[in-house]
Amino acid sequence: MISDKLLDNTDVVIGKDELMESLSSGRKLKVKFGVDPTRPDLTFGHLVVFNKLRQFQDAGHEAILLIGDYTARIGDPSGRSELRPELTQKEVEQNASTYLDQAFKIIDKSKTIVRRNSEWFGKMAFADALTLSRSMTVARMLERDDFEKRFKSNQPISMVEFMYPLIQGYDSIVLESDVELGGSDQLFNMLVGRSLQKEKGARPQAVITLPLLVGLDGAKKMSKSYDNFIAFNDSSKDIFGKTMSISDEVMWDYYRLLLLKGKDEIDELKKAHPMESKKNLARELTGLFYGTKQAEKEYDSFSQVFSKGKDPEDIPKFSLSSLQLDTASLLNVLGETNLFESKGQIRRMIAQGGVKLDGEKVENADLIIDSIEEPGKIIKAGKKIFIRIVP
């Protein structure tokens, strides 16, 4: 049953009965997913939703990717404790275009309709906006968890944030969407769309929320603002490495939500050694974005460096002749690689025994790096930073 699979891994489904009916009628549904181009990178949190959108596409439905270029300039208050800064039109445009490049790594470009909400809001009159705002009451807005929390704890809520759910809901009217997808933090906004459609006498959209992916810290949802994310645009090395840094417990969520593995498959994987399963996860995720060959390479490289403690094959080089300062001390050399926050950080690292030169721990920051021949000495700082010193 196709329609069953479409509801896998979902969190909440509103309007389920009508949705099941529509699906079995064979009608081609318009499936809306809105993205706010407020930040240039998509994370694996978004991947969960894009996977679902892709499944709808594969089942023959129409995907509408809504770029909230107009709303981006306001900022979605969902899950936020403060007002977002306003973005310029130009920033929004840039973000939108990189968004699309990234999104089409997962969804089928040829079957996707891209719309921008500036198309209709750009020419909307203020009077229309007022009419729209009649459809909502303050009390209903305050039902929203994050608004309520902010209100009660004396945090500011701007009027424009209050308008946000209405604006997003209006998109659904214009697009005549049958289904809207989003993260569970979007539930309220999407429901507003549903009720606006009803009010207009249109067929209300089904609302499907997808679970929020837990971030790298294993606690909070994956989000750019928590800096616990893997981005579509991360290097193959980072996708692999970051995946390996998640805890064993959340690994299964990643299998389920990102790779769409079924329960049976996961049960099978649980029998293997957790590290092997995690490496396998990292390899598959890397492969999704960089192809199996590159993923294989990262797999080998990771095993080399971390499991066997060897140096990786690709080490960034630093040429001593490019040194700006006179003394080629360890401190100065590392300082000029721009891989560290400050010389203070380097000093601390050295003092704490985190820096090795050709495998030997270095305790003196003033050690002079000299007599370099090919292939060069290797400095290791912490677990992840490697530098090859060349003449």
Added chain:
RNA sequence: GGGAGGGUGCCCGAGUGGCCAAAGGGAGCGGGCUGUAAACCCGCCGGCAUAAGCCUACAGAGGUUCAAAUCCUCUCCCUCCCA
């Protein structure tokens, strides 16, 4: 319009004239343990400097003082109560 309370380091938050680069927590970083991790333990955690020390920092601008995150003036921003 009137009254009251606030704005502190990446985040939260203590600090009401010197002992403040500023308690505590979180995040982050290094080390240990391990299976890369997570958990746990130890350490670090503004910048420059070998060090002494210097510089920058407690919303912003001025001022008082030997000395200001702390006192005064003005400005900006936030919240609450009354209208």
